[in-house]
Amino acid sequence: MTQNLDAYWMPFTANRQFKQAPRMLTGADGMIFTDDRGRKILDGIAGLWCVNAGHNRPKIVEAIQRQAALLDFAPPFQMAHPKVFELANRLIELTPAGLNKVFFTNSGSEAVDTALKMAIAYHRVRGDASRTRLIGRERGYHGVNFGGISVGGIVGNRKLFGSMLGGVDHLRHTHDPARNAFSVGQPLHGAEFANDLEKLIALHDASTIAAVIVEPVAGSTGVLIPPIGYLQRLREICDKHGILLIFDEVITGFGRTGQPFAAQTFGVTPDLMTAAKGLTNGCVPMGAVFATQAIHDTFMTGPEHLIEFPHGYTYSGHPLACAAALGTLDTYADEGLLTRATEMQGYFAEGLHSLKGLPHVIDVRNIGLIGGVELTPLPGEPGKRAFSLFLDCWEQGLLIRITGDTFALSPPLIIERSHIDQMIDTLRKALVKAA
Numbered sequence: 001m002t003q004n005l006d007a008y009w010m011p012f013t014a015n016r017q018f019k020q021a022p023r024m025l026t027g028a029d030g031m032i033f034t035d036d037r038g039r040k041i042l043d044g045i046a047g048l049w050c051v052n053a054g055h056n057r058p059k060i061v062e063a064i065q066r067q068a069a070l071l072d073f074a075p076p077f078q079m080a081h082p083k084v085f086e087l088a089n090r091l092i093e094l095t096p097a098g099l100n101k102v103f104f105t106n107s108g109s110e111a112v113d114t115a116l117k118m119a120i121a122y123h124r125v126r127g128d129a130s131r132t133r134l135i136g137r138e139r140g141y142h143g144v145n146f147g148g149i150s151v152g153g154i155v156g157n158r159k160l161f162g163s164m165l166g167g168v169d170h171l172r173h174t175h176d177p178a179r180n181a182f183s184v185g186q187p188l189h190g191a192e193f194a195n196d197l198e199k200l201i202a203l204h205d206a207s208t209i210a211a212v213i214v215e216p217v218a219g220s221t222g223v224l225i226p227p228i229g230y231l232q233r234l235r236e237i238c239d240k241h242g243i244l245l246i247f248d249e250v251i252t253g254f255g256r257t258g259q260p261f262a263a264q265t266f267g268v269t270p271d272l273m274t275a276a277k278g279l280t281n282g283c284v285p286m287g288a289v290f291a292t293q294a295i296h297d298t299f300m301t302g303p304e305h306l307i308e309f310p311h312g313y314t315y316s317g318h319p320l321a322c323a324a325a326l327g328t329l330d331t332y333a334d335e336g337l338l339t340r341a342t343e344m345q346g347y348f349a350e351g352l353h354s355l356k357g358l359p360h361v362i363d364v365r366n367i368g369l370i371g372g373v374e375l376t377p378l379p380g381e382p383g384k385r386a387f388s389l390f391l392d393c394w395e396q397g398l399l400i401r402i403t404g405d406t407f408a409l410s411p412p413l414i415i416e417r418s419h420i421d422q423m424i425d426t427l428r429k430a431l432v433k434a435a
């Protein structure tokens, strides 16, 4: 296929490199993509951490097709359609107890900025308007909008864009390879990193802080698993000081860690929780913020004809997205996918940790069906070694994701042992070749 590639400016892509040697996907089914050369590519990352039920699932495809012919759009402001309520009701059966209100967005980035606005507005509406400060974490990724990059902790995503939101501070990240390298599952050391929050409270005073936002498992900065006790400690400190805790579950939601949400895997319930990606199996864009009854009810005051929370998107709760999400939830339920990672994680972890000792491998990290393998960078050329590995895997028929010199795996939850074997063999060959 010869096509003019000039007009399209690609997101988060090395555009010039790509256009010299395009990697073009033309079809997908189950665990497998097809490319424009007719090759079969094993999907090691569920598309982009989103196709949790695998590709081309009949219930999702049919739900979208039916919905497009029935009701293509319904305005979401002062109007609604039945499926958006059906979806909200279905979702709160899966969320941790207490998170029983749902606000819809179209992406993870929008869900994050919605949750941040909700947190600040919540304090103001209940008469505590000085609580406006937001606390994020180094190496955090919360999408690409201004709120998300401000609380996020990835310099490359911030430095080009001028001033960030004011009144933001950051906890230290929890990555501690000196004590935790090659941990299987949650690392033992590092719960005390959460005490940073006490330090920030001592500096700014709790009365200025609205919320703390973290990813339960940080994905985009190289798969950082929370140390045992860390999230519990954050929860305790937030409770002690009246600060809201927000979990960004955009990648961990919908079965990735072995429970519907990582909050359940780690036994810590936040006050607000974001989701996207696996919500519709990646088929139609959709994000969501889950809130407690108490947060929601705080807004439900004043004259009844007035809008309580002046926020929302033209496509919030879009009929096609709702149909896709309902088809997705049916597929997850039919096949027990939201807990399937608990069955597969042992074999997956064994395979990943068998890469220890191969050239340049300095750490292996895993939880549920998330894996990260960190490599020593090439001197003076950070990211280049992992990028070469990514290209080699692609040539060998495996799609992985890289960030810095770490590569990540987050396969569809329908994965079988034979796929895990294929992923690990491919990675082993690529690592040996790169030595």
Ligand SMILES: Cc1ncc(COP(=O)(O)O)c(C=O)c1O
Pocket: 106, 107, 108, 109, 110, 112, 141, 142, 143, 144, 215, 219, 220, 248, 249, 250, 251, 276, 277
């Ligand atoms: C934790 C987290 N938050 C937010 C986002 C942004 O989601 P989106 O790309 O749908 O805006 C991502 C995307 O990977 C993510 O991993």
